[in-house]
Amino acid sequence: MEAKEKRITLNAKDLTIGYGKKIVAKDINLSLKAGELSAIVGINGIGKSTLLRTLGNLQPLIDGVIDIDGNSLTTYQPDQLATKISIVLTEPLIANNLTVFELIALGRQPYTNWWGTLRQRDTDKIKDTLHILDLINLKNKKCYELSDGQLQRVLLARALAQDTPIILLDEPTTHLDLYHKVHIFKLLKTIAHEMEKTIVLTTHEIEMAIQLCDNIVLLEGDKNTSGEPCELIAQHAFDTLFPSDTVSFDATTGTFKIEK
Amino acid sequence: MLGLILGVAFLANISLGSVMIPFSDTFRILFGGHIEHTSWDYIIWEYRIPKALTAILSGGGLALSGLLMQTLFRNPLAGPFVLGISSGASLGAAILIMGAGLFTGFTAFGIVNDLSIAMASSMGSFLVLLVVMAVASKIKDTMALLIIGLMFGSITAALVSVLSYFTEAEKLRQFVYWSFGSVGNLTWYQLTLLSSIVLLGILISISAIKSLNAYLLGERYAKSLGVNVKKSRYTIIITTGLLAGGITAFAGPIAFVGLAVPHLSRQIFDTTDHKILVPAVLIYGGILMLVCDTIAQWPGSEHILPINAITSIFGAPVVIWLLVNKRKMVF
Numbered sequence: 155m156e157a158k159e160k161r162i163t164l165n166a167k168d169l170t171i172g173y174g175k176k177i178v179a180k181d182i183n184l185s186l187k188a189g190e191l192s193a194i195v196g197i198n199g200i201g202k203s204t205l206l207r208t209l210g211n212l213q214p215l216i217d218g219v220i221d222i223d224g225n226s227l228t229t230y231q232p233d234q235l236a237t238k239i240s241i242v243l244t245e246p247l248i249a250n251n252l253t254v255f256e257l258i259a260l261g262r263q264p265y266t267n268w269w270g271t272l273r274q275r276d277t278d279k280i281k282d283t284l285h286i287l288d289l290i291n292l293k294n295k296k297c298y299e300l301s302d303g304q305l306q307r308v309l310l311a312r313a314l315a316q317d318t319p320i321i322l323l324d325e326p327t328t329h330l331d332l333y334h335k336v337h338i339f340k341l342l343k344t345i346a347h348e349m350e351k352t353i354v355l356t357t358h359e360i361e362m363a364i365q366l367c368d369n370i371v372l373l374e375g376d377k378n379t380s381g382e383p384c385e386l387i388a389q390h391a392f393d394t395l396f397p398s399d400t401v402s403f404d405a406t407t408g409t410f411k412i413e414k
Numbered sequence: 415m416l417g418l419i420l421g422v423a424f425l426a427n428i429s430l431g432s433v434m435i436p437f438s439d440t441f442r443i444l445f446g447g448h449i450e451h452t453s454w455d456y457i458i459w460e461y462r463i464p465k466a467l468t469a470i471l472s473g474g475g476l477a478l479s480g481l482l483m484q485t486l487f488r489n490p491l492a493g494p495f496v497l498g499i500s501s502g503a504s505l506g507a508a509i510l511i512m513g514a515g516l517f518t519g520f521t522a523f524g525i526v527n528d529l530s531i532a533m534a535s536s537m538g539s540f541l542v543l544l545v546v547m548a549v550a551s552k553i554k555d556t557m558a559l560l561i562i563g564l565m566f567g568s569i570t571a572a573l574v575s576v577l578s579y580f581t582e583a584e585k586l587r588q589f590v591y592w593s594f595g596s597v598g599n600l601t602w603y604q605l606t607l608l609s610s611i612v613l614l615g616i617l618i619s620i621s622a623i624k625s626l627n628a629y630l631l632g633e634r635y636a637k638s639l640g641v642n643v644k645k646s647r648y649t650i651i652i653t654t655g656l657l658a659g660g661i662t663a664f665a666g667p668i669a670f671v672g673l674a675v676p677h678l679s680r681q682i683f684d685t686t687d688h689k690i691l692v693p694a695v696l697i698y699g700g701i702l703m704l705v706c707d708t709i710a711q712w713p714g715s716e717h718i719l720p721i722n723a724i725t726s727i728f729g730a731p732v733v734i735w736l737l738v739n740k741r742k743m744v745f
Contacts, residue, residue, distance in 0.1 A: 212634050236640030248488050249630035251686050251745060263628055264640040270624040270689070316639070 160187035162224075163319050163352040164209065169218035171201060171208045177216060178204045184371050184380045186354060188319060191346040192380075193363035194356045196373030197395065202356040203244070203324050205373065209354065210241045210322045223319065236264035240316035242309045242323040250298040254289060254308050255280065257297060261315035283311045287341070303334040310338075314345070321345075323355040327362075335359060339366045360392070364408045383408070416697045420470070423704040427469065428462040430713040461598070464605050466704060468597040471605075472661040473671055473703025474696040475612040477679075478619055479657040480672030481695045485626050485688070486650045487560050488633075490745050493673035494658035497651065498542040498566035500669075503662040504593065505570040506538020507531050511589045512581040531592060532604075536663035542566055543655040550651065556633055594720030595666035597707055604664060611660035618653045619692055622646060626688040668703075670725045674733045675699045680745065681736045702729060 162185050170180040178201035186192050194202045207213045209220060211227055220227040222238050230238065240261065252260075261283075262276040272280075284290050287307045297305060306326055313321050326342070327335040339359075343366055346353040357363055363370055364383045371380040372391050379391050386392065392403040392410075401410050429440040435454050442449050443458045479494035487496070495501070510531060546563055553559050578586055600608065619626075625646045628636040637643045658672065679694040680686060706724040 207634075210638060212637060232637065232642050233640035236638060239638065241635070241638040243632075243634055245632060245634070248632060249686055249745070251680075251684070252630065256687065257631075260628060260631060260639065263624065266624070268621065268624060270627060 160189055162186070163188050163222070164354070165221040166209065167219050167221075169205075169208070169220065170216040171204050172216050173204075173213070179373055179375055179378060180217070181376075182218070182371075182373075182378045186352050186369060188352055189347055189350045190352060190368040191343045191366070192352070192354045192369035192371060193367040194354065194371045194373060195358070195360045195363055200373045200375055202373055205371075206322050206324050206354065206356050210239050211235055212241070233264060236316070236318075238318055239320045239322060240313035240318040242306075242313050242321070242326060244324045244328065247297055247305070247309075250296065252297050253293070254295050254297065254300070254311075255284075255293045257308060258283060258289075258311045258315050261312040261317075264316065279317060280315050283314045286314065286345070287311045302329045303331075303337070306330065306334075306338060307341075310341070319350075320352045320354070323353070325356050325358070327357060327359060335362065339363075343367075360395075361409050364392075416694070416701075420697055420701050420704070423701050423708070424466055424470070427466045427704045427708045428458060430708055431457070431462060431711050432713075432716055432718070433457055434713070464600050464602060465598045465707065467605055468600050468608065468665060469703040469707045470700035471608055471612045472597060472665045472668060473675075473699035473701070475615060475657045475661050475699070476668060476672040477675035477695040477699025477702075478615065478692065479654040480674075481676040481679075481688075481691055482619060482622075482626070482650050482654050483672075484676050484745075485629050486647065487556055488629070489557075489560060490677070491673075492560060494654055495567070495667070495669075495672065496560060497546050497563035497654065498570060499539045499655055499658045500662055500667045501567040501570035501574070502539040502542030503535035503659065503667060504538070504574050505542075506534040506536070507592050508574045508577050508589055509538070510534035511592065512577045512585045529604075532663040535592075535666075536659050538570075539659035539662055540655065542570060543651075543659065547648070547651065550647070556647070592666055593722070595668040595722035596718075597665050597703065597721060598718070600664060608660060608664050611656060615653050615657040615660075616692075616696065618649060618656075622649060622653075623688045623692060626650075630686055667722065668725060669722055670729050671699055671702060674729050675702060677733055677745075678702075678736065686745070 164186040166182055166184050169182040170177055171182065172178040182205065194205055196202050204213070208215050222230065258280050259272060262272060262279065263270065265276060266272060284293055287310060289307060289311055292300065292304060297308065300308060310323070310326065327338050330338065339362055342353050342355065345351060364387070367383065369380065370383050370386055372378065372386060372395070374395070379386060379389065387405050387408060395403065396410070400413055402413055404411055429435065429437050435457065439449050439454060440458060443455050449455060476494055483492040483494060483496055484490060546566060549562050550559050553562065578589070625636065625641045628639045628641045633643055661668070675695050675698050676691070679691055679698050683690055683694055685691065702725070706721055706728060709728060710719045710721045710724045
């Protein structure tokens with residue numbers, strides 16, 4: 155089946171990111187489409203989370219443009235943007251006395267009235283996400299009672315309940331074991347494909363990203379490339395990611411090898 | 415249920431005091447019946463009822479501003495006074511009471527009475543609040559703002575110490591009495607003023623409940639949920655200043671209530687939803703202050719103990735007990 159041309163939802167051109175005058179990374183160009191799972195990868199401290207937060211308007215960009223659904227990020231009011239982008243951050247959840255249901259319900263805030271009343275539409279959406287992420291049995295649990303893997307699913311559910319075309323996740327698989335890492339990755343892939351969402355995550359699991367993501371944004375500081383995993387492998391983009399005397403990349407298997 | 419406890423505490427508070435008035439007579443006075451002692455009528459209407467109302471308003475208001483601060487800063491140690499509001503009020507009162515003797519230029523301010531102290535302390539607290547607000551516009555990090563508030567508190571407290579050192583015993587005593595806090599001695603006019611301030615604070619807080627719930631996830635999540643973080647941060651800080659500053663002006667710096675009542679309410683209701691917490695802290699704050707005030711003016715005793723001490727002596731063990739007993743802090 156030949157799919158129709160996918161719609162570009164998130165576009166960044168000549169982007170420079172950082173804090174105030176301190177530039178973290180520049181010349182970032184990416185264009186992400188609806189129905190695609192993308193991963194931002196790179197070594198520690200290269201600016202993956204900074205890029206993610208900049209895309210989500212949680213911190214100002216230094217230079218360049220970001221377009222969301224064809225309009226510049228700066229033209230959106232906070233409440234409008236909340237219906238376009240939802241975010242899952244790495245920072246620990248402080249309010250862990252919320253129940254799973256309450257936490258997910260907060261995702262409906264952009265759609266509720268000033269008092270935050272949940273209407274039929276909202277509770278339907280929350281039930282949907284509970285179902286999709288297999289959280290029905292947990293819905294009355296408090297967040298502190300959950301395991302790391304469950305909590306990550308709940309946070310994802312909250313973002314999903316926000317019903318936005320774009321979902322950004324900052325390192326959704328840290329603290330998880332291999333099985334749960336793969337589980338989250340596959341879940342995200344299914345959601346992106348079936349619900350036509352643009353999902354972007356940062357991760358250190360480059361091998362997993364190569365196998366499961368539709369798109370990879372490779373941050374290297376001065377040179378930043380993005381594209382499909384096989385394209386990037388063909389360009390030898392991963393070869394120089396780590397110092398070659400320690401870790402080297404095997405293009406045929408798409409995996410990294412430790413040099414002994 | 416809570417309203418009932420509040421009602422009982424209110425009745426207990428106005429029927430008990432240094433002058434023994436039988437319970438039946440208190441009732442008769444309240445509901446317009448005739449009694450023999452007209453002085454009792456005066457005590458109830460002009461002293462005890464305004465005092466009880468002040469206790470409810472200040473307790474509820476301080477508890478509410480404590481809740482706002484704890485949610486905004488996502489810090490269980492925050493209270494209404496973390497922004498230096500209380501120290502600002504102390505400085506205002508200190509300059510009026512003690513400074514008058516030091517600087518001859520201030521002698522025009524020499525008339526020290528309850529009303530002028532109220533004015534000076536509210537001016538002091540708003541001055542500090544203004545400075546903190548100016549800093550807040552530059553600092554984006556809420557945690558840094560919290561620490562800056564505490565630093566301003568230290569500076570003003572230090573200034574008060576310096577003033578105290580140079581002051582004669584008589585004036586010092588007067589200042590110390592103010593710092594004990596008191597919910598008595600408010601006229602009906604002052605009470606109207608206080609209730610309008612507290613009411614305004616409550617209304618703004620109610621309108622902010624939705625964004626307060628978003629703040630539970632932290633400032634970044636709140637922003638991604640469509641909360642106008644800059645605007646709501648200002649709104650919450652100003653509301654706290656209004657409540658804590660206004661109450662301190664009339665009742666003196668009353669410690670503990672603002673910090674503890676939000677914790678009490680969260681423990682008792684086992685929730686962090688502000689739709690429940692806002693009314694809960696208002697009522698609990700009111701009850702706590704009424705009970706403390708009743709203890710402070712122990713029936714039949716001539717002495718009125720400093721309310722500031724009572725709130726902590728009787729309130730702190732309750733909070734400790736709750737935390738130890740439940741082994742888990744709800745926040």
